Amino acid sequence: MKQFNVELFDSNFNFLFNTCADKIKYKEDYLDPEKAKIVVTSDARINANSIIRLYRDGEEYAGIISDVKAKDDGTTEVTFLSVEALFDSEIIIDVAEITGTMEQYMKARMDELYVTNSDICQRLPIEIEAVSQTSNWTFDYEIENEPKENEEPPVREVAFINILDDLIIPAFTQYGIILEWSFDFNNKKILVQITKNEADPITIETALPNIIDETVTIRKVKKRINKVNIWNTQDYERSTVYYLHSDDTFDHTNEDRVIPVNYKNLTVSANNNAKCIDGKTKELKDDYSKIKSYNRIDPEERTQEDIDAALEKLADINSFMSFGWSYNSGDSLIYDADNIVVGDETWGDDGDEFELAIEAWAETSDAETYGETTAAALFEDKAYTKALQTFSKNKYDNLIELEVAADDEMIKPTALKIGQVVNVISEGNSYTSILSGREIEDTIVLIFGTIRLELTKSLKGRA
Numbered sequence: 151m152k153q154f155n156v157e158l159f160d161s162n163f164n165f166l167f168n169t170c171a172d173k174i175k176y177k178e179d180y181l182d183p184e185k186a187k188i189v190v191t192s193d194a195r196i197n198a199n200s201i202i203r204l205y206r207d208g209e210e211y212a213g214i215i216s217d218v219k220a221k222d223d224g225t226t227e228v229t230f231l232s233v234e235a236l237f238d239s240e241i242i243i244d245v246a247e248i249t250g251t252m253e254q255y256m257k258a259r260m261d262e263l264y265v266t267n268s269d270i271c272q273r274l275p276i277e278i279e280a281v282s283q284t285s286n287w288t289f290d291y292e293i294e295n296e297p298k299e300n301e302e303p304p305v306r307e308v309a310f311i312n313i314l315d316d317l318i319i320p321a322f323t324q325y326g327i328i329l330e331w332s333f334d335f336n337n338k339k340i341l342v343q344i345t346k347n348e349a350d351p352i353t354i355e356t357a358l359p360n361i362i363d364e365t366v367t368i369r370k371v372k373k374r375i376n377k378v379n380i381w382n383t384q385d386y387e388r389s390t391v392y393y394l395h396s397d398d399t400f401d402h403t404n405e406d407r408v409i410p411v412n413y414k415n416l417t418v419s420a421n422n423n424a425k426c427i428d429g430k431t432k433e434l435k436d437d438y439s440k441i442k443s444y445n446r447i448d449p450e451e452r453t454q455e456d457i458d459a460a461l462e463k464l465a466d467i468n469s470f471m472s473f474g475w476s477y478n479s480g481d482s483l484i485y486d487a488d489n490i491v492v493g494d495e496t497w498g499d500d501g502d503e504f505e506l507a508i509e510a511w512a513e514t515s516d517a518e519t520y521g522e523t524t525a526a527a528l529f530e531d532k533a534y535t536k537a538l539q540t541f542s543k544n545k546y547d548n549l550i551e552l553e554v555a556a557d558d559e560m561i562k563p564t565a566l567k568i569g570q571v572v573n574v575i576s577e578g579n580s581y582t583s584i585l586s587g588r589e590i591e592d593t594i595v596l597i598f599g600t601i602r603l604e605l606t607k608s609l610k611g612r613a
Contacts (some may be wrong), residue, residue, distance in 0.1 A: 152206050156190060159201040161214075163275070165339035174204060174210055179587035180328070180568050181319060181602060182236040184216075188228045197228055201333060209564055212333050212346060217371035223549055233340060236274070237313040245293060245307040252287040252327060253280035253344040256317055260342070263313065277336055277357040281345035282302040284327060284559075287537045289320050324542050326584065347569030352561075354552065356576040360560050362593060366576050367601070369551040378540050380533040387420040388529050392537040400541050414540060418532040421431040423521035426528070430520060431512045437463040546584045550574050550598040556590070563594040572598060 154171040175189035188204065188211065196218050203212040213230030220226055235258060248255060257280040291309040311317065321327035350539065356364045360367040376394040394400045394408045410568070444452075444460040511517055547579045552574070554563050570585040587597035 152210075153202045154190075154206045157203045158196060159203070159335065161199055161201070163201065163333070163335055164304070166334075174211070174590070175590070176590040178232065178568075179597065179602075180234065180322060181586055181600065183232040183314075184229075184238075188213075188230060189221075190226050190228060196228060202228060202230060203335070205332065220444065226414070232316060233342060234318055234329055236276075236316070237263065237318055240509075241310050242294075242311055243291070243311055245291075245309060250281075251280065252284040252321055252325060253282055256313075256321065256327075256344050257282070259313055259317065263533070272338065276340040276342060278342045278344065281343050282327065284321075284325050284346075286538065287321075287325060288535050289316055290539060291316060322569070322584075322586075323546065326569060326571070330567075347567055349567070349570055351571040351573055351582075353573045353575065354561060356552065356574065358560070359555060360558050361552055362555065363551075363553040364576060365551040366574070366581065367599075368547075368581075373412050374408075375412055375414045376408040377411055377539055378416055378537050379413060380416045380418060380536055382422070382529050383417045383419045384425070385420075385525070385529075388420075388422075388525070390530065390533050392533070392541075394541050400537060407573050416536055416540065418529070420529040420532045421525060423518070423525045426524040427512055427517050427521040430517075430524075431508050434467055434508050434511075437467050441467075453576050545582060546598070546600045547584075548581055548583055549601050550576075550581060550583050550601040551595055553593050553595045554596070556592070556594050558594075561596075563596055566596065574598065 154174055155168065156171050157168045158166040162164055171190040173190075175187070177187050177394055188202065190196075190204070196215065198215050198218055200215045201212065202215055204210070204524065213232055213235075215228055215230050217229040219229075241259060241263060243259065247258075257278050260278050264276050265278065267273050289311075291311050293307045293309050299368060300399055320327060326346050327344060328347060330345055332341050334341050354361075354572070356366075374394075378392050380390050382388040390402065392402060393404055394401050395403075395406045396408055397406075431552055441460050441463050444456055447456060552561075554561055556564065566588075567587055568587075572583055572585065574581045583598035585596060586600060586602065589595040589597070
């Protein structure tokens with residue numbers, strides 16, 4: 151059999167040396183990227199922290215070396231990190247920024263870690279692209295500064311997450327999102343695409359003679375929740391119910407439901423009406439303070455960015471302060487227009503009257519309407535996210551290992567990519583699964599599914 155070409159580069163992609171390997175033993179596991187190993191038969195000296203690349207006839211394997219062990223049989227065992235393992239890092243997130251598609255959100259957090267990090271020494275030569283677009287997504291996190299009852303809400307809600315454990319792996323197990331990565335040795339950078347394997351599902355029948363060995367493992371599945379009752383801990387008068395439907399969607403509609411009913415009672419914390427009104431009055435006062443700061447900038451030094459920022463604040467103020475009164479002279483709720491210049495418009499600078507106007511607005515029916523509408527929207531948003539987390543179903547809750555020949559023409563194991571969806575037919579049962587790892591030596595073991603532990607039922611057979 152043709153030898154593997156082996157190339158080594160330092161961490162800056164500078165070429166070190168090349169050699170050949172008669173044989174490799176390769177293992178990768180998307181759910182545990184630190185388990186990836188290559189065993190090479192070579193007398194070349196290989197150092198940790200180097201980048202290793204092995205290739206022959208369309209096969210290519212690469213990674214960042216984390217450990218090197220010389221074995222008694224003359225081979226060298228190289229443990230390497232795949233690119234996913236680089237993101238086994240904890241970061242702090244602003245909950246308000248959990249927006250857009252899941253791929254866009256993942257890219258933003260990954261960029262913050264290695265591309266735009268203020269610590270230049272932490273940056274890596276990595277280019278990340280969000281390719282696929284997944285909406286209606288969520289992931290588990292715990293708010294670090296969630297207010298207790300009767301406490302003021304924080305300026306922003308934050309949480310600590312691990313990018314690998316809390317984003318990358320759940321994105322794969324729940325939504326089929328994967329990191330496709332490669333080393334661009336010419337341009338000395340790591341290329342990462344956040345995407346989905348869009349290849350059509352394939353069917354594999356384990357009874358066929360090309361399957362050398364098989365293991366099918368199924369997790370004991372608990373009864374699935376199909377109804378959630380959710381209350382607001384800041385206002386227990388506000389609650390809602392979500393129902394799971396037969397097509398795996400969920401909403402408030404009490405029709406086409408999954409039965410028998412298996413419900414769960416949950417809570418979320420969302421600002422009540424009073425806190426929403428209080429928050430808005432503080433925001434309006436802050437807007438006014440920022441406009442005054444803008445007004446103190448020398449007119450000749452004002453940039454278009456200054457003008458746009460001030461206009462945005464003025465628009466916010468005007469949308470609320472015009473609810474119950476006008477700015478006519480003589481009105482007790484005057485926001486007099488004299489001194490603040492933004493673009494071609496001039497606005498007033500009477501802080502006392504403006505403070506009175508804000509406080510008076512907070513007592514109006516308009517403010518009550520604002521508080522009710524805003525509190526309802528905040529609660530619904532958090533309740534929906536909680537329901538999505540509860541109803542999210544792991545489609546690939548199994549572990550299926552199939553051993554095939556490396557040159558198998560039916561399955562073509564070396565051509566299959568992580569994220570390939572399959573239908574495995576074994577002993578008359580059909581299992582939907584996803585390629586999540588592989589082991590390569592004389593034969594290839596394809597590893598499907600998203601479980602590795604707590605295995606409760608194993609079915610083994612040999613073709």
